[in-house]
Amino acid sequence: MTSITAVSSCLPDTIPIARFQKELQLTDVQLRRYQRFYGLAEVCRDPAATETELLLRAATKLVELRGQEQRVKYVLQARTMPAPLPYPMTSLRPLQVELGLEHAAGFVVSHHACASGLLALDLAGTLLAADPDPDALALVLAGEKAATAQTQSIPDVTVMGEGTVAFLVSADRTGSDRMLGYATRTHTQFGDEFIMGDAAAKEFQDLYGPGLCEVIGAALEEARCGLDELALVLPHNVNRLSWIGVCKTLGLPLDKVFLDLIGETGHCFCADPFINLQKATELGRLRPGDRYLMTSVGLGATFAAMVFEH
Amino acid sequence: MFRATAPVRPPAPAGADGPSGPATATATAVLPRLVRAGVHTPPGPGAPYEPEGAREDFYRELGALYGAAFDRGQFADSGRRTSVELAYGALDALGPLTAEECPEVVVVAYAAPDFDHSELVASCVKRRLPGEPLSFALSDQGVLAPFSALRVAVEYARRCGWxxxxxxxxxxxxxxxxxxxTGPAAVHGDAAVALLIHWDGGDAAPAGMAQGRPEPALFADWDGSAALVAGSGLSEGGAELPAHDGPLIRVAAGQPATGGWAALLAAADRDRPVVVADYDRERDFLAYCTLDTGELGVR
Incomplete structure (x- = not known):
């Protein structure tokens, strides 16, 4: 059974989104809406750091990796952007060298956009369950740069942050966070509108609530878990307002959604739910036996949900 | 929708003392079967280039952090056929698929990414197919990416009964x-290959596949009598394959992802399986996989 055995994150220093007002082409009214209703006060960014450096910072904080390097058979990078580095550069190769993981098979998992993190976890579990070595591990990395005008934000939805995460995955059910159920659906009408025009944005907005609720329901069914059994939801940190609507539809109390970091991280691509897991665990928000839900939505457009037991 | 419980390691066989896990390949020896294939290699440059300010700004901003400058001349002289167009061409060459023939999992593999950052190939390809396959992409592993993609696809099939x-x-x-x-990352032109593969192994382990450092143990499942497609990485030296007495095709450099897999079609053999192998010198990693191509209908 797939489980997360350890997780670490790196959150660069925060910068008020007001500082990006001109770059994001926000009017004063829009900026106030982002701050007051979306809950997006600041985002974490390090403009001088590369993707590789940001991922390495998260991975080097993963103390549970030390001494276990030879058990790591797979290094997976979950990625939102289709091509964030000039070819043939890649973050994985230098990361594997730096971390002593050159013996592992390393590749990027993508095209579910920001939902690729949950896919990478499921994929890692699939490979590990088939691996001859029952002690084999996978290292999954996520988080990206908000380095261009088009990748700094999703207009009228969120502002991107550069937080990164690293976590170890095992097929051993004794891991601290066991995956119980997963559901994902890609709505292909958005496949060639990764950067959405106005019409696609409107259609996506209409789909957002029903699409997210659909995969949440399916993941809960797979996990044989009721909504009311969830202790916590670890969401994608796009904005606070969207969760008010989704919670209303689901009948889920808003205080069960871990929204603590939205105001200081922004939306950190594939890394959000795992950054939230690290933080919620650190804050003692999850107790042994608690069941919780991770969610992600990727442009393009993929909706995903995953249920765990802590 | 793809929905599933967590994958579970199969229990150890009855009476076995060893750990849980898949049965050994030698006990079950199941090969994936390549049943249909399509290749698309559009020649020459694309339509006259008309600069797009937003696109060029994106490239400049993206490259700045990594010290890479947008090369407008190279860009304008290229095919400028998006990876979605190339994938669609390979799908067209594969021919129409009925709902009964539709794949249950689609993995897009590449070394060089699409220049169009507003499209997702895996999502667009899924749109062209009947059914509701799980579809995603795998990359940033040079010549090895298609090998990992096939392994992942087979493992999802094993897990999900596909x-x-x-x-x-x-x-x-x-x-x-x-x-x-030049070198392993050079890409000389556009190409796409679509391979429709059947997995009849149920939950048995796939045979004839491995990836890792080119050490003797890696080749435990190597079939020396199979036809062999040796990818471009092997022709540059740095790794040696075990003894081999089947027909051999060597692949030239310039098509890092598709080269070996396009050549696979020429190597298809009714009487023996085909091994595709390649080597990544920078990673010092070798990958191979064995396919049954006896019923291949190439279009």
Whole structure:
């Protein structure tokens, strides 16, 4: 059974989104809406750091990796952007060298956009369950740069942050966070509108609530878990307002959604739910036996949900 | 929708003392079957280039952090056929698929990414197919990416009880930043290969596949009597294959992702399996996989 055995994150220093007002082409009214209703006060960014450096910072904080390097058979990078580095550069190769993981098979998992993190976890579990070595591990990395005008934000939805995460995955059910159920659906009408025009944005907005609720329901069914059994939801940190609507539809109390970091991280691509897991665990928000839900939505457009037991 | 419980390691066989896990390949020896294939290699440059300010700004901003400058001349002289167009060409060459033939999992594999950052190949390809396959992409592993993609597709099939897989391999010859002219990362033109593969093994372990450092243990499942497609990485030296007495095709450099898989079609053999192998010198990693191609209908 797939489980997360350890997780670490790196959150660069925060910068008020007001500082990006001109770059994001926000009017004063829009900026106030982002701050007051979306809950997006600041985002974490390090403009001088590369993707590789940001991922390495998260991975080097993963103390549970030390001494276990030879058990790591797979290094997976979950990625939102289709091509964030000039070819043939890649973050994985230098990361594997730096971390002593050159013996592992390393590749990027993508095209579910920001939902690729949950896919990478499921994929890692699939490979590990088939691996001859029952002690084999996978290292999954996520988080990206908000380095261009088009990748700094999703207009009228969120502002991107550069937080990164690293976590170890095992097929051993004794891991601290066991995956119980997963559901994902890609709505292909958005496949060639990764950067959405106005019409696609409107259609996506209409789909957002029903699409997210659909995969949440399916993941809960797979996990044989009721909504009311969830202790916590670890969401994608796009904005606070969207969760008010989704919670209303689901009948889920808003205080069960871990929204603590939205105001200081922004939306950190594939890394959000795992950054939230690290933080919620650190804050003692999850107790042994608690069941919780991770969610992600990727442009393009993929909706995903995953249920765990802590 | 793809929905599942967590994958579970199979229990150890009755009476076995060893740990849980898949049965050994030698006990079950199941090969994936390549049943249909399509290749698309559009020649020459694309339509006259009309600069798009937003696109060029994106490239400049993206490259700045990494010291890479947008190369407009190279870009304008390239095919500028998006990876979605290339993938669609391979799908057209594969021919129409009925709902019964539709793959249950689609993995897009590439070395060089699409220059168009507003499209997702895996999502667009899924739109062209009947059914509701799980579809995603795998990359940043050079010549090895298609091998990992096939392994992942087979493992999802084993886990989920599926039998139909589509491996879609793309070489994108248009890049906004200077491309290496030689070496393993060089891409000389556009190509896409679509491989429809059947997995009849149920939950048995796949045979004839491995990836890792080129040490003797890696070749435990190597079939020396199979036809062999030796990818471009092997022709540059650095790794030696075990003894081999089947027919051999060597692949030239310039198509890092598709080269070996396009050549696979020429090597298809009714009487013996085909091994595709390649080597990544930088990673010092070798990958191979064995396919039954006896019923291949190439279009």
């Amino acid at each position: 039998s139909r897989l589509l491996l879609l391999v793309v070489d994108q010859g248009t890049q906004p930043f200077p491309l290496p002219a």
